[in-house]
Amino acid sequence: MRIKSIPDETISRLFPYMRALICLIKEKTCIVSSKRLAEICNINATIIRKDLSFFGEFGKRGVGYDVHNLLEKIRSILKMEETKKVALVGAGNIGRAIMSYKHFPSEGFKIVLAFDNDIKKIGTETNGIIVKDIKNAAKLIKSENIKICILATPVSDTSKIVNMLAKVGIDAFLSFSPCRLNMPENVKVTCMDFSTELAKLAFYSNNEIE
Amino acid sequence: MRIKSIPDETISRLFPYMRALICLIKEKTCIVSSKRLAEICNINATIIRKDLSFFGEFGKRGVGYDVHNLLEKIRSILKMEETKKVALVGAGNIGRAIMSYKHFPSEGFKIVLAFDNDIKKIGTETNGIIVKDIKNAAKLIKSENIKICILATPVSDTSKIVNMLAKVGIDAFLSFSPCRLNMPENVKVTCMDFSTELAKLAFYSNNEIE
Incomplete structure (x- = not known):
C-alpha cells in the first residue's frame, strides 16, 4: 500500500478504532454509526469519518459501518x-x-524473544519469556522473521543494537532509551522518553494557554 | 507566558536541548553553535535555530549560543x-x-508520592518510595502542591482517578493506561499506549513509503 498521503495522526487512531470495534463485537453490535464510535473512542465523529475515508471505507449514510467488515x-x-x-x-x-x-x-x-547482555539476566524468566544472550539475537530474530523490536537498553548500547538489528530485518523500533537515534534508512522508530514527556507536561502545567 | 503560537513539536525538543546543554557543561564547553547542538541532539540546525527564536534566544551569528545562558x-x-x-x-x-x-x-x-488501592501493594517500597493508600492521595498531593501525575492504573479506574486528582490541583497527566481519556478543562494528558504505538509501527513495518 502506498501511504504517502495518509497523515501519521490517522494511523495513530486506527488502533483505538480497532479496540472499540472488538468491544462492539463482544456486545454483539453489527452496525455502528460514526457518532457512537466517536463516543467510545473519545474522538470527534468528523475526524473518524475522514480517517476511514483514506482507506475507502465510507459506511452507509444514515446507517453506519459494518462492525465486522470495518474491523x-x-x-x-x-x-x-x-x-x-x-x-x-x-x-x-x-x-x-x-x-x-x-x-x-x-x-x-506477543513478545516471542527477549535479550540482554547481562549474565545475571540471561536465563531468567518473566511471564514465560526466557531472556537470551544478545549474542544470539541476529540468528534468532532472523529465523523467527521478526520485524518489530522494543528497546529498553542503556543509552550507551542503543545505537549499536539498532544497527545490528536493522541488518537482520528489524525495520521498526519502539524505544524506551532516552536518546535521539540516528536510524538507518527505511527504519522507523518511536521513542517513549519519559523525561521528555514529563518536561513537556511541566511546561503546560500551570501555564496560561490561550 | 502566553504559549498560543509555540508549536507542540518545539516544546517537545526543549528537553533534548536541555540534556545536550547539561552534557556540554560537563565537558566545560561555554559556547555552542547550532551546528554542534544539531549533531548532539540529532536534530536539524535550522529547526534548532527556529525553535530557540520562539523564546527570543538567537545566539550570536558566527559565534553560537552561550551554553549556561541557554540552559x-x-x-x-x-x-x-x-x-x-x-x-x-x-x-x-x-x-x-x-x-x-x-x-x-x-x-x-522526583517521584515523591506513589499510590495504589491494592492492600498487597500499600506499604511496599520501591526505590525508596513507599506506596500509600489511594484514599490519602487528595490530601497528600494537595499538601505537597504537586501538579504532575503519572498514571499506571487499570483502564477501569483511570477516569475516576483523573477526575479526583484534577480537583486537588493535578493539571498534567502522563498516562500508561491504554484508554483515551476525557480530560477535565485545562488538564493536559500525554498517553503512552504501548499497543497503539506497536500497531503504528506494524503499519509502517515493511510498508512502501514514498
Missing part, C-alpha cells in the same frame, strides 16, 4: 490479521514490565 | 529550575518500573 479492514491495514511477533532487547525494570504487560495478548502482540 | 533559559521555560515533584498512581509492573527509572534524578524529576 477486518483495519486489521488488514495494520497488518494485524495474525498475532504480531515482537522482540525485546533489555531485561531491566522497564523491559521486564513490558514483558509482563497484560494487554498485549488480547491486543494482538 | 538557564530553557530550564525557566520548562519551569524546571528546581527538581520537579511528581506523583504516581498504580504500583503494578509498569508503576514500579517507573518508580525505579534511573534517569529521573539527574534529569530533574
Whole structure:
C-alpha cells in the first residue's frame, strides 16, 4: 500500500478504532454509526469519518459501518490479521514490565524473544519469556522473521543494537532509551522518553494557554 | 507566558536541548553553535535555530549560543529550575518500573508520592518510595502542591482517578493506561499506549513509503 498521503495522526487512531470495534463485537453490535464510535473512542465523529475515508471505507449514510467488515479492514491495514511477533532487547525494570504487560495478548502482540547482555539476566524468566544472550539475537530474530523490536537498553548500547538489528530485518523500533537515534534508512522508530514527556507536561502545567 | 503560537513539536525538543546543554557543561564547553547542538541532539540546525527564536534566544551569528545562558533559559521555560515533584498512581509492573527509572534524578524529576488501592501493594517500597493508600492521595498531593501525575492504573479506574486528582490541583497527566481519556478543562494528558504505538509501527513495518 502506498501511504504517502495518509497523515501519521490517522494511523495513530486506527488502533483505538480497532479496540472499540472488538468491544462492539463482544456486545454483539453489527452496525455502528460514526457518532457512537466517536463516543467510545473519545474522538470527534468528523475526524473518524475522514480517517476511514483514506482507506475507502465510507459506511452507509444514515446507517453506519459494518462492525465486522470495518474491523477486518483495519486489521488488514495494520497488518494485524495474525498475532504480531515482537522482540525485546533489555531485561531491566522497564523491559521486564513490558514483558509482563497484560494487554498485549488480547491486543494482538506477543513478545516471542527477549535479550540482554547481562549474565545475571540471561536465563531468567518473566511471564514465560526466557531472556537470551544478545549474542544470539541476529540468528534468532532472523529465523523467527521478526520485524518489530522494543528497546529498553542503556543509552550507551542503543545505537549499536539498532544497527545490528536493522541488518537482520528489524525495520521498526519502539524505544524506551532516552536518546535521539540516528536510524538507518527505511527504519522507523518511536521513542517513549519519559523525561521528555514529563518536561513537556511541566511546561503546560500551570501555564496560561490561550 | 502566553504559549498560543509555540508549536507542540518545539516544546517537545526543549528537553533534548536541555540534556545536550547539561552534557556540554560537563565537558566545560561555554559556547555552542547550532551546528554542534544539531549533531548532539540529532536534530536539524535550522529547526534548532527556529525553535530557540520562539523564546527570543538567537545566539550570536558566527559565534553560537552561550551554553549556561541557554540552559538557564530553557530550564525557566520548562519551569524546571528546581527538581520537579511528581506523583504516581498504580504500583503494578509498569508503576514500579517507573518508580525505579534511573534517569529521573539527574534529569530533574522526583517521584515523591506513589499510590495504589491494592492492600498487597500499600506499604511496599520501591526505590525508596513507599506506596500509600489511594484514599490519602487528595490530601497528600494537595499538601505537597504537586501538579504532575503519572498514571499506571487499570483502564477501569483511570477516569475516576483523573477526575479526583484534577480537583486537588493535578493539571498534567502522563498516562500508561491504554484508554483515551476525557480530560477535565485545562488538564493536559500525554498517553503512552504501548499497543497503539506497536500497531503504528506494524503499519509502517515493511510498508512502501514514498
